[in-house]
Amino acid sequence: MNSSGDQLEYIGGFPALNGEELKVALPVILGVICLVGLVGNSLVVMVLLRDLRQGKSTAVHGLILSLSITEFFLLLLCAPLRVSTTPRQGWSPSWVLCKSSEYLLHACLSAKSFTLAAVGHARYRHVSHLAKHGHPECPRVWVLACSTWVFALLLPVPQWLFSTARHKHQFASCVFEIPPTAANFMSAYGVAYPLIAYGIPMTFAIVCHFKALLLHTPRRDHTPNRREPQARRVTLLLWGLSVGFTVMWLPDWVVWTWVRHRKPSGPRPPNALLILAQLLLFANGVLNPLALLTASQDFRDGVRSIFQLASHGVPRDRGSEGTAVLPSTLGQKSLGANNALSTISGYREVLTCQDVVQNIPPDVQHFWQDRKNKAPPENNDPTPWERQESS
Incomplete structure (x- = not known):
């Protein structure tokens, strides 16, 4: 971990941009990602709330609802803060802005990680018939979601404590300063935090989905089950969400570990890696709703019903002849x-x-x-x- 006298020029977010084309293209790309992600997550939230009112939800539905709400806040709040803290001339990010940008992003990402781990465990319980089918246990799901958010808000508190704004090389940027009294603590925190927020929960989620997939294998007595292929597709979809988030968050952790464990005279992460790491984080908020809406027939039916409700005022049913x-x-x-x-x-x-x-x-x-x-x-x-x- 760097010493207290070494001011880190990067604590997250985009680096100082030199090219005029990149200064314009990057906010536009990020704006498109946020717009598509907000629309997709809004549709997922409306479909899940509709199922919840109709009593058709399960524990996995409740946790996916919490995941979509987290992604909605991530795109709505964290992405504009990331753009506003980009170092540039003529703009000085405030002390509160620098602290909230890093803290809110890590809180939302940690909440996503813990929620995906809970989704994996709930799916394994559902497939292995350990949970009661047809009973979503809503109080238990909401208590789990609230506990996840409380832990996610407490975990990145050191990110908030040691983030501040500094002027360097005619640029006002957000830096990460560690006082001498907290050097040993931050050395241990720099090792434990990636494991707690990323390594352990994502490994747990992937293992739970893998065990659930093994339960979908044909039985020895070859008992026919028409619902088995559909259940396997749902497990594969949820497994893909966990793997996608793990892969798309990995570059940001590479940068985070590189910056906080490099020597004062060591090389800094390249700007291309910094930009790619941030774009992948927000692009994951678009990938998840697109995967749910394209791979799940239930979600497509729910979106179709919502559009019919918005256009006609009353959702349509099907008669016995399909009319x-x-x-x-x-x-x-x-x-x-x-x-x-x-x-x-x-x-x-x-x-x-x-x-x-x-x-x-x-x-x-x-x-x-x-x-x-x-x-x-x-x-x-x-x-x-x-x-x-x-x-």
């Missing part, structure tokens, strides 16, 4: 002078007939019931012609 009908109008047709019975599908015919029967006046119902229940007179006369002749 889209509004559930709010099913069974509400009544007889009138200019209204004909709707015969879109057999299901609708049954509902309409039931509604017609319910709208018959009570006296008419009593009349027909009386006629129907009245037994016909019995005629047991063996010689009816004699009675007819006598009359």
Whole structure:
């Protein structure tokens, strides 16, 4: 770990940019990434909230909802702070801005890491039938999500304590200063923090998904299970989210370890690596919702229902013949002078007939019931012609 007298010119974020094209292109690229990521994560959150209200969610759904909310805050708050703390002439980032930029980013990333680990464990429990299917245990999921966020907010506190703003070489930049009294602590922290925030939770998540995939292998008795391929695809999707986040966060950890453990006279990380590490972090917030929306049929159906709700005001259901009908109008047709019975599908015919029967006046119902229940007179006369002749 560097000594207290060595001011680090990089504590995270983008380095000082020299080319005018790069100064314009980099914010534009980051803005597009943030816009796409915010839209995608908003759709995922709306679909999961809709499933939660309908009682169709599981523990994995609740944790994916927490993950999407974390990515939403990461793109909405941390990306603008990263751009605002880029060293450049004529702009001096404040002391609060330098502290919040590094702290909030690491808090959100740690929360994502712990949430993905919880997703892996929940998926393994679901596949191994250790959890009760059909019972999402919402209080337990929300307690776990809140505990994850509390731990994620406490873990990068040293990043906030030793971050500050300094002027150097006509540039105002955010630096990382370690006082002599905290040198030993920060040396141990520089080793333990990457393991706690990145190495252990991501390894745990990948191992849990791998064990869940092993449970999807065919049984020895070859018992047919039509839901097995779909369950395996879901496990592969969640496993891919964990692997993708692990790979895309790795360059930033390489830079973080390089900067904090290099010697004062040692080489600094190249600017290309600094820019790539930051772009990959925010690009992961776009990859996750795109993977969920493209690989999961449930998410696609949920997005389609949301768009139909936004365009028509009421989500559409499917009739028995595949014709889209509004559930709010099913069974509400009544007889009138200019209204004909709707015969879109057999299901609708049954509902309409039931509604017609319910709208018959009570006296008419009593009349027909009386006629129907009245037994016909019995005629047991063996010689009816004699009675007819006598009359």
